[in-house]
Amino acid sequence: MKPTPNAKTAAPLLAALSLALASAYPSAALAQSNEELLKELRALKDRVGQLEEKLKAAEQKAAAPSSAQWGMTPAQAQEFNRIAVKTEALEDSAEAMGTKNLKISGFIDPTYIYNRQNNSSSFQLLNKDAYAYDSGYFxxxxxxxxxxxxxxxxxxxxxxxxxxxxxxxxxxxxxxxASVNIPLGDLQTRLWLGQIPDWTGYEMTLPPLNKLITHNLLFDFTAPTAYTGAALDLTRGKWLIRAGLANVNIARKSPGNKTPAFIYRVDYAKGEFQGFGFTGLHGKAYNYAADGVDANGDLRFADANGRDTRVDLLEADAYFIRGDWTVQGQISWGRQRGSAIFNEDGQLRDASWTGLSTLVGYKFIPRWEAVARMDYLRNAKNGGGLFGYSSDDSRNGLGRGGGFAWDAANPDPDTASKGANRYALTLGLNYLFNQNTIFKFEYRLDGANRAVFGNPSNGQWAKRNHLLGSSVVVSF
Known part of the structure; x- marks a missing residue:
């Protein structure tokens, strides 16, 4: 078979052939007019162009894959079709069973706490103890x-x-x-309903989101626990606004207590590394002090209804997180009508408080982080009294403390009517064992200006207490 000339060699061959014919028949060449020679050259050029186009088309056809098999063998094409059908079936099944876009996560947080003044040293996991600073959300x-x-x-x-x-x-x-978040017109405007954990302050409720084991004094004793109600959730650029009406720290109000509270939180992300927010609560909430007196102010056993009284809470917090550094801070003020601890004269008195907390964390090695937190809570008025705490509390170090002597006939105003101002210094160390596991270690010094920490084993009272803790948080 003769080789087919390609476009690159065809033009020179034809030119050489023309020159050879002209040399062999010079008289004929001279006889031709210039016009006839130009016509032949144009025809020759057109022919060369046609040959080039045919050659390009042949090369492109040879390089293109077979459209029938998408570059795959028949067996591969069959396997591809089987996978496609199976994937579509799985998607249809997930949608029918309700598992489409369903995310499941969780964690476990075994903890060990030693509390010197409380005379306790124990592992903690799913314990039924009442909430306390040494038995909180861990x-x-x-x-x-x-x-x-x-x-x-x-x-x-x-x-x-x-x-x-x-x-x-x-x-x-x-x-x-237990909540549902419904868009109203667009995804930036939503209605949020259900039981929602409190959003006050810089510390989160759950252990995986906190750098220390225990929480600060403001989180434990001045903030609500949760809301049951409805809130409007707005996102506008760098602003996040939440405001609504809700029951505070109760799933359903008792008969006679009908007024919800107005709650709100506003956050502003100033930049990539910093921001601030503030929260508020205004309305009525359960009053544990009023639960123990009748209409005449005489002490009585609490009934099923209890009483709600006016509460006002204001708080502001800010953060700076960049590189290895974390700095957070919070300041709070609050009051509740008729919920103070000192009510011996038969008249319910108001409780009020102010406090601040700040935390600093530094990762001195990528997996190791040192943390320090300082808290202060001023709570001396009318014997003390905080949101949800309306009696002397020797475990948490709240109220007037022990060792004072007074009665209704001869009260000692220096002991009976003044509550303790509290502080706490907490030092922690975190180790990131792997992507899902964090080891936490903590030392905490709690103190007050009065002897408010009671020892149940010997009846002694102290102004200071020491706590040691460790925990392992494993998340998925």
Missing amino acids: GMALIDFQKEMEGGTKWRLTLAPERGVGATFNTGSIVHE
Whole structure:
């Protein structure tokens, strides 16, 4: 078979052939007119162009894959079709079963706490103890279900037996959060309803989000636990605004207590590394001091109804997080009508308080972080009294303390009518063992200007107390 000339060699061959014919028949060449020679050259050029186009088309056809098999063998094409059908079936099944866009996460947080003045040293996990600074939102096991539906509605159910917010005010409840977030017109304007954990301050409720084991004094004693109600959730550029009406620290109000509280939180992200926020609560909430007196001011046993009284809470917090450094701070003020501890004259007195907290964390090695936190809580007025705490509390170090002598006939105003001002210094060390596991170590010094820490084993009172803690937080 003769080789087919390509476009690059065809033009020179034809030119050489023309020259050879002209040399062999010079008289004929001279006889031709210039016009006839130009016509032949143009025809020859057109022919060469046609040959080039045919050659390019042949090369492109040879390089293109077979459209019938997409570059795959028949067996590969069959396997591809099988996978496609199976994937579509799985998607249809997930949508039919309700698992589409469903996220499941959780953690476990075994904790060990030594409390010197309380004479206790124990592991903690799912313990039923009442909430205290040494038995708070740690020692937990939690599972979280989140689902986003078509249209942008978000649904959430978080279960935390014994140590969730639900267990603190709704006996036996394992629900930490049960909420739904519905877009109103657009995804930046939403209606948020259900049981929602409190959003006050720079510290979060759950252990994986906190650098220390225990919480600061403001978190423990001046902030609400949770809200049951509805709030408008707005996102506008760098601003996040939440405001609504809700029951505070109760799932359902008792008969005679009908007024919800107005709650709000506003956050502003100033930049990539810093921001600030503030919260407020104004309305009525359960009063434990009023629960123990009748209409004449005489002490009595609490009934099922209790009494709600006016509460006003204001708080501001800020953060700076960049590189290895974390700096956070918070300041709070609050009062509740008729909820003070000192009420011996038969008249309910108001409780009020102010406090501040600041935290600094530094990662001196990528996996190791040192943390320090300082808290102060001023609570001397009318014997003390904080949000949800309306009696002397020797475990938490609240109220007037022990060792004073007074009675209704001869009260000692220096002891009976003044509460303790509290402070706490906490030092911690965190080790990131792997992506899902954090080891935490903590030393905490709690103190007051009065002897408010009681020792149940010997009846002694102290102005200071020491706590040691360690925990392992494993998340998925």
